[in-house]
Amino acid sequence: MTAINFAVIGYGGMGSYHVHNIMPNENERIHVVGTYDVSGERQKISSQHNHKIYTSLEEVLLDETIEAVLIATPNDSHKELAIQALQAGKHVVCEKPVAMNVEELDAILKVAKETGQTFMVHQNRRWDPDFLITRELYKNQQIGDLFQIESRVQGANGIPGDWRHELKHGGGMLLDWGVHLLDQLLFLVDSRIEKVSADLSYILGDEVDDGFITYIIFENGVRAIIEVGTTNYTKLPRWYLKGTQGTAIIHDWDLSGEMVIESGKKDIQAPKPIQAGVGLTKTMAPPSEEATETVSLPQAFAEYDPFYKNFYNVVRNQAEPVVKNEEVRKVMVLIEEIFKAVKR
Template sequence: MSSHKHTIVIVGYGGMGSYHTQLIEENGRLEVAGTFDLLAERRSASEAAGYTAYASYEEVLADPKVGTILIATPNDVHKEIALAAFRAGKHVICEKPVAMSSDEFIEMTQAAESAGRVLMVHQNRRWDEDFRVIKEMYDHGTIGSLFQLESRVHGANGIPGDWRHVKAQGGGMLLDWGVHLLDQLLFMIDSKVASVSSSLSFILGNEVDDGFEAVLQFENGVKAIVEVGTTNFITLPRWYVKGTEGTGVIEDWSLTGRIVTRNQESEKLEPTPIRAGVGLTKTMAPPSEGATITEALPPAAELASSFYTNFADVIEGAAEPIVKNPEVLRVLKLIEAIFAAAETNQTIKDFDLY
């Protein structure tokens, strides 16, 4: 491990750029050497927070003490900022979605490779505890073999901010939240995506999607339903997962949730019919007493290290990246398939993700 701290300049000192300063400060191996933003008011905000505000990107690139550029600008300019960084011999951490298309990302990875520099994409939601609880259940069969996963995020605030409304800047919810939810699924499920169907919503009348639903069928039989909504005044659970031996639910970010499994010890009794609406049902009656066990969620699966520690290890040549570029490329290609499936109203099967 290197004894000196790796210096980073944050390009784009907006919402996420300023959050990165906090996250980097919490990590002993990296330090923020300053920021650069096109807007004078954001440069003043950076100075006010105690971070040098560079006057231009050229000045950042010319500074030999800067080892890494962290890109936290709107999505349409990630590529050009990254390519200039590689030309100047800097490493790059880039916010998600890393690029506007898979082709753009391929150009970025090739530039990184030619320059012998690291490009790592901030797919930080692989570290989310709710996701890691589901990963634990998937990896260890806590509720039997997981065969259906429903991953949702619901808000009621519409599309926030300015550039997120603009198609040419990479706006819309599939690129914004979709990239996280899809990255989580592809990171966890070690099987190829066999087919995709989807629909995008334009309820708010923007030129970009304000939400979407996608259904992914994996070759190993797992089905995943992914949904993002921004007009949901009542939210559905963050996760609802079904396994061969039980069902799990995680309601929210605070990890309110439970698993209910079949009680192997209990005698198999027919459920007692219940009145449901104006009808009678045995099929939809609750399980007979003692037939199931309700338990707390399992502890979250651990990842080898935090994003930033992993980045420091990677640039020191001491570890493989946890977020690997071929995985990022696969997610971008999947997003392209989801857009195509929605546009053509077809299930897409002929994949070129791999």
Template sequence: MPIKLGIIGYGGMGMWHHKNAQKVGGVDVVAAFDIDAYQVNVAKEAGLKGYHSLDEFLKDEEINTVLIATPNDVHKDLAVASANAGKNVIVEKPVAMSMKEIDEIIEAAEKNNVVFTVHQNRRWDKDFNKVKKAVELGMIGDVYTIESRVHGAGGLIYGWRNKKECGGGMLLDWGVHLIDQILYMIPNKVVRVYAELFSVLNKDVDDYFKLLMKFDNGLSAQIEVGTFCLKPLPRWFVGGNKGTLVVDDFEGHGEIVKLNKLADKFDAEIVETTAGPTRTFAPRPEEVKDHFELPDVNSEWIEFYANVRDTIEGKAELIVKPDEVKKVYSIIEAAFKSNQLGKAVEL
């Protein structure tokens, strides 16, 4: 059964979904609903059926799947209403404002026997999949630390994302993606969360945060997002007991550095630095280091829609599963609690 997609919220992301979802065979965007009459007209001009009423939109029998791309605080009500109308439900991240709201959506989807998932499209990012593949292949040995960060220079957050009551701020924006990536890559259980949130230029929401996750296998993962970083650090830094991996940007430029057999022939020497003598931090000679390219990957965001299509047709399982969505949100709730208490939170 092909997807006949109706979009709730025909703003920036709604239009983005319209453009990209229809690139997949068996996915047809047919309608849009928005509370803004202007955006409804934009949808009509783009060839969609435009609705000013949610009830009328959900009564459209051609629509079998709804994609919700609205401010975060209304996700739950719209998702439950869509499921109760017998529509499959795709929700933009973050799926809701609390674990209780997520449970209500899952309950409605199960009761009405419809598919429910969340648009965690960054599982298909090129940079992420290069890191994930390298870790899974053991290319740098046993990984003990992962740093994942997104630094922007704009500073200001615009629109509803700058309103706390709408679910704004970077932890609920980019944080959701980066947490999901780490949990999708590392199968172990998170046992401890520590977070610090800052409002640097945007007083009502967090525009910079650091989040530390400790796993039960000893691995530590740090996530950092900042909107006012004028000299960004690398997108990824991953340390293993056999090498180091660095990814510079979203395009996946970077490398893996490992020691070769010549390293056994070089004894560490004390070197003089401006900070004084050191042997522990003396640089390794270049001849004992090997540089490797990151593994090749082939992934595209539109694969998300193809998976939803195949799941609805009974040909596949969801890649972004509801229980995984809940695990991500449990980390977010722990991060907010850690920041409030000023200490780590045990899970």
């Protein structure tokens, strides 16, 4: 097995996370030779890890020992960097969001096609354990047919960092977290989208959105609410999933949660009316005790290879990419639709 020699372009938060936390899991397949970052400070930190320090992009691209680059720079620089790297004969792993819009992505994909180099986007949240549980429920119907998917991430710390506050760098939460949640949704639901409505929030007063809500209706009847917030001092569950025979909650990335499912018992008593506020209701009363049972969430595993193992096999063995460029494109099209659907 000959490892793929990588140079990392952008050794910031995520670039260094790849180098120290993700790539080492595949150390037989992926070898980091060096890094290039426009920040001298980041270069200095990288040099402490015995990386070769490239002083320009050209130096990286002229290095014949480098087969692939990781692009982990702000979003507005992905297109140019990816095109230059592909034209220099390098394979490319690119951080999400792949680009600022569909037009930029198409320009990259055109060059990838012309050069025959591999171009793969790091949609890493396809491997998130909470997402894999949702996927298991969707595929194996432990709560019946899943007809409503609510997927949320909610923080209370505003938008982090610097460039994420600026439109010109592709800041804002729809491009940042939205691209993850929408990628998960489209990877899960294999159906055409019928309708999209959305609203972006600007509570923090930035020029970019600090959160959004979108409601998506698929042709197969599945409904999805996707929500990202950065001013949520207490939050809703990461996933709330409604099926025809039960409801599942996954509270957080710690995978706490449960499923309440129909017990299937016969001779179930009708729910009794309850006092609700100053009124009475039977509709909103809990189901009678024997009608439902509460069970643990199922375990779930990805039946596809981890990201870099897959990348290696795509490059060396013509394997199918787990993250396909046409899927990434569909997500970018949806993001553009959401921006269009919004009335500020």
